[in-house]
Amino acid sequence: MATIDDFTSQYGLVKKIDAFGYLNQLKQNPNITRKHGKIVLVTADTPLKASRGEGKTTTTIALIDALRARGIDAAAVLRQPSMGITAAGSKGGASGGGKSSLSHPELIDWGLCGEMAAIEAAQNLLVSFAEKAIDEGKLDTVLVPRVSEVPSRSLRSIVVDAGKGDVPERMVLTPTCELMQIVVLSRSMQELETRVGNMVAGTLQDKPVLFKDLTELWRITNILTDAVKPALTETVAGSPVYVHGGPFANVSLGIPTLVSVEMAQTLHDVVVVEAGYGADAGAQKWLDIACREYDAPWPSAAVVVTRATTWRDDEALQWRYPFHVNRLEKLGIPTFPMINLWEGEDDLVPGLRELAAELGFRTPVAGNLFRDGGEALASQLDAIIDVLQADAVPTPGASHAGEDVLETVRWIAQHAYGVPAQRVVERDGFAQSLDEARGLASALGKDLNDFAVCAVKSPATMTDNDAAAEQDRTITLKKVEVRAGAGVVHVNLTSSLTTPMPKIV
Known part of the structure; x- marks a missing residue:
C-alpha cells in the first residue's frame, strides 16, 4: 500500500505533496493506519496597523518546535504570503524570524513554488475567455476581475476595448480572488473543476453566464496541477511545516487550504493552524466558514498572540485583546494568551501576567521568540498539553446556511x-x-x-x-x-x- 512518500516529490529546495491523491487513497482504504491530529488555532490581537502583524507565524513556528521538544508529534500549516505586500517590505516576511524561522524563508516570502503565480495566470486566462466571449456575442459584460500580485491602485477600475465597445473591468490582488478561494476550499481536483465551472463570467442581456458554458475547464485545471499541492518545508529546528493557501483574512478567507490541514491531521498528533490577521478576521473565518460551513476541524485549543504595545499602550483600544480571548473561550475553545516580546521587554512580563489574572485569563505564555525560539515556550506548555491530551473536543455548533x-x-x-x-x-x-x-x-x-x-x-x-x-x-x-x-x-x-x-x- 502506498504511503505519503509515494505522493511526495522534490520541488527545488522544498517538497510538494499530492494531498488530493493521498487523501483519496485513505478514503478508498479506511484500514490504512493514520492519525487524527488535534487542531491548535493560532490567531492574534487586531494589529494597530494593517501593515504590521503581531507575530502569528513566529509563534506558530516556536510552538511546534517547543511541542516537539516535549515529545509531541506536532506540525504547522501556514498560509502563503502575498509577494506584493512582503516584497514591498512593509510587513516583513511570512516565514517567522530569528530562531523561529523556516529553513528557506526566501522561498516562502518570494513566491514559494509559484502557486500564487499559477492562480494569477489561471484567473487571468478566465478573464481572457470572457473577453473573447464578448467578441462572439456570448457575453456583454465581464464580472470576474483580473488579478495581480503587484498592487496598483491605477488598475482598480479599467476599461477594455473588446472590439464591440468599451467593457468595464476590475483588477484585484491575487490572494483576494475567487480562484484562490476555490483552491482553499476544494478537496479534490473534481471539486475544483466544478467550482471553476460555476464561476460567473459575466452577463448576457442581464442573465448570468458561467465559465463552464464558455470553455473547456481542463485549460484552467492544467495550470493549477502543481499549485494545488501543499509545499512541505521545515523550521530551522527541523519541525515539519506545510505551506498552502491564501492570505488576506480581512478581504478574503485568509486561511490555509482545507486539504493541507486535513492531510496534516492524518500524519501528526497536533496540527497548529495559522489564521490571518486578528481573531476578528482569520479566526472568525476559520470557525464560521471553514468549520461551520465546510466541515473543517474545530480547534481543541487556541493561542491568541499580542505584542505588549498592542494590548496595553493605546488605552482606547485595550478592550480588543480581552474581547478576542473571551470570545474564543465562550465558544468552548481553551484559549491561551501569548505575549510576543521584543528586545528589552522581558521585564514587562510580571505586570502583564498580573493584568491577565485580573481579566480572568489563563496564565499567559510569553517569550522573545525571535531571540529564543521554541526554547522560550517549552517549559510553559503544561496547560496546553493537558488540554490536547484530554478526550473532550468542543463542537462547532450550527451552520448559518439557509439563514438570511x-x-x-x-x-x-x-x-x-x-x-x-x-x-x-x-x-x-x-x-x-x-x-x-x-x-x-x-x-x-x-x-x-x-x-x-x-x-x-x-x-x-x-x-x-x-x-x-x-x-x-x-x-x-x-x-x-x-x-x-x-x-x-x-x-x-x-x-x-x-x-x-x-x-x-
Whole structure:
C-alpha cells in the first residue's frame, strides 16, 4: 500500500505533496493506519496597523518546535504570503524570524513554488475567455476581475476595448480572488473543476453566464496541477511545516487550504493552524466558514498572540485583546494568551501576567521568540498539553446556511466584533447591492442565503471606530458580491481595499 512518500516529490529546495491523491487513497482504504491530529488555532490581537502583524507565524513556528521538544508529534500549516505586500517590505516576511524561522524563508516570502503565480495566470486566462466571449456575442459584460500580485491602485477600475465597445473591468490582488478561494476550499481536483465551472463570467442581456458554458475547464485545471499541492518545508529546528493557501483574512478567507490541514491531521498528533490577521478576521473565518460551513476541524485549543504595545499602550483600544480571548473561550475553545516580546521587554512580563489574572485569563505564555525560539515556550506548555491530551473536543455548533444573509452578518457583528444588531447600519446603496446579489443568485437557481458569508473589512479595526465608547461603536454595511464558484457571498463593511498599496520601507 502506498504511503505519503509515494505522493511526495522534490520541488527545488522544498517538497510538494499530492494531498488530493493521498487523501483519496485513505478514503478508498479506511484500514490504512493514520492519525487524527488535534487542531491548535493560532490567531492574534487586531494589529494597530494593517501593515504590521503581531507575530502569528513566529509563534506558530516556536510552538511546534517547543511541542516537539516535549515529545509531541506536532506540525504547522501556514498560509502563503502575498509577494506584493512582503516584497514591498512593509510587513516583513511570512516565514517567522530569528530562531523561529523556516529553513528557506526566501522561498516562502518570494513566491514559494509559484502557486500564487499559477492562480494569477489561471484567473487571468478566465478573464481572457470572457473577453473573447464578448467578441462572439456570448457575453456583454465581464464580472470576474483580473488579478495581480503587484498592487496598483491605477488598475482598480479599467476599461477594455473588446472590439464591440468599451467593457468595464476590475483588477484585484491575487490572494483576494475567487480562484484562490476555490483552491482553499476544494478537496479534490473534481471539486475544483466544478467550482471553476460555476464561476460567473459575466452577463448576457442581464442573465448570468458561467465559465463552464464558455470553455473547456481542463485549460484552467492544467495550470493549477502543481499549485494545488501543499509545499512541505521545515523550521530551522527541523519541525515539519506545510505551506498552502491564501492570505488576506480581512478581504478574503485568509486561511490555509482545507486539504493541507486535513492531510496534516492524518500524519501528526497536533496540527497548529495559522489564521490571518486578528481573531476578528482569520479566526472568525476559520470557525464560521471553514468549520461551520465546510466541515473543517474545530480547534481543541487556541493561542491568541499580542505584542505588549498592542494590548496595553493605546488605552482606547485595550478592550480588543480581552474581547478576542473571551470570545474564543465562550465558544468552548481553551484559549491561551501569548505575549510576543521584543528586545528589552522581558521585564514587562510580571505586570502583564498580573493584568491577565485580573481579566480572568489563563496564565499567559510569553517569550522573545525571535531571540529564543521554541526554547522560550517549552517549559510553559503544561496547560496546553493537558488540554490536547484530554478526550473532550468542543463542537462547532450550527451552520448559518439557509439563514438570511443580513441576520448572519448581524450575528458576526455581535459575536466577532462586539456590535449588537441595532448598531449595524446600512450605507446608501447597500440595499440595492443586496437585492442585485439576491437576483443574481436566483438567476443561477440558487438561494443567496445558502452561501457562506465572508466579511470584507479593514484589517486594523473591528468596527467603524474602535476608539469610540462601547455603546457608540457601529458597523456599516457597504456592498455585496456573489462568488458562485467559491460558494461565498462577500459583504463589505467598515473600510477595506482589495488592491491595497503597502507602505514601502
